[in-house]
Amino acid sequence: MQIKIAPSILSADFSRMGEAVKLCEESGADLVHCDVMDGSFVGPITFGGQMVKNIRPVTKLPLDVHLMIEHPKTQIKFFADAGADIITVHYEACAKISENYLRETLELIKSYGVKCGAVVNPDVPVQNIFPVFDLCDMVLIMSVFPGYGGQKFIDGALEKIKSAREYAASIGKPDLDIEVDGGINMDTAPLAIQAGANVLVAGSALFSAPDFAAAVTGLRKR
Ligand code: DX5
Numbered sequence: 303m304q305i306k307i308a309p310s311i312l313s314a315d316f317s318r319m320g321e322a323v324k325l326c327e328e329s330g331a332d333l334v335h336c337d338v339m340d341g342s343f344v345g346p347i348t349f350g351g352q353m354v355k356n357i358r359p360v361t362k363l364p365l366d367v368h369l370m371i372e373h374p375k376t377q378i379k380f381f382a383d384a385g386a387d388i389i390t391v392h393y394e395a396c397a398k399i400s401e402n403y404l405r406e407t408l409e410l411i412k413s414y415g416v417k418c419g420a421v422v423n424p425d426v427p428v429q430n431i432f433p434v435f436d437l438c439d440m441v442l443i444m445s446v447f448p449g450y451g452g453q454k455f456i457d458g459a460l461e462k463i464k465s466a467r468e469y470a471a472s473i474g475k476p477d478l479d480i481e482v483d484g485g486i487n488m489d490t491a492p493l494a495i496q497a498g499a500n501v502l503v504a505g506s507a508l509f510s511a512p513d514f515a516a517a518v519t520g521l522r523k524r
C-alpha cells in the first residue's frame with residue numbers, strides 16, 4: 303500500500319501557519335493533520351474551524367481534522383463548512399454519551415460529503431471500534447495519549463494496528479486507511495508500517511527536522 307505522510311501542524315509556528323502548510327505540500331506530504339483540542343477531552347486548547355477555513359485556500363492537500371473534543375456531533379457542521387476533507391472522532395468522547403453516538407457522528411460527517419474516521423486512545427481496545435469499520439474511510443490508532451506533541455511512541459499500538467488491518471481485510475476492506483498518531487519518527491515509522499499502518503502522522507519529527515522534505519521522504523521508508 304502507498305504510505306501517506308500527514309504532518310501535524312500542532313508542531314508548527316502558529317504565527318506562520320500558512321507557510322507551514324505550504325511547506326507540507328512542497329515537501330511531498332499527502333495530508334495536513336489538524337489537531338483540534340477543546341481543553342476538556344484533553345487539557346490544552348489548540349484551534350477550531352476558523353484555522354481550518356484559513357488554511358483551506360493555501361493548499362490542495364486534503365485536510366485531516368482530528369477532533370479531540372467532547373460532544374463532537376455538535377461541531378461537525380463547522381469543520382465540514384470550513385473545508386475539512388476527513389474528520390476523525392474519538393471513541394471515548396462518543397461512548398460516554400450513548401452507544402449509538404459514534405455511529406451517528408460518523409453518519410453526520412458523511413452526510414456533508416466529508417470522509418470520516420474513528421479514533422481509539424492507547425488504553426482502549428481497537429475491537430471497540432470494529433462495529434463502525436463498515437462506515438469508516440479511515441481508522442486512527444493513537445500511539446500516545448492525546449494532548450501534546452513530542453511524546454514517546456507506545457509500543458502497544460503495533461498490535462492494535464495489526465488487529466485493525468486483519469479485521470478490515472476480513473470485512474472486505476483490505477485497503478482501509480489505518481492512521482497512527484503520536485511519537486512517529488525515523489525509528490518508529492517502519493514498525494508502524496510493518497504492523498499495517500499506511501497513514502503516518504508526524505509533528506515534532508518533521509517540524510524539528512533540519513530538512514523537512516528529506517524527513518517526509520525518510521518516514522516513508524519501510
Ligand atoms: C497528539 C496529537 C498528535 C501530535 C503528534 O495529541 O494528536 O497529532 O501532534 O505529535 P508528535 O508527532 O510530535 O508525537
Ligand code: ZN
Pocket residue numbers: 310335336337368483503
Ligand atoms: Zn492528531
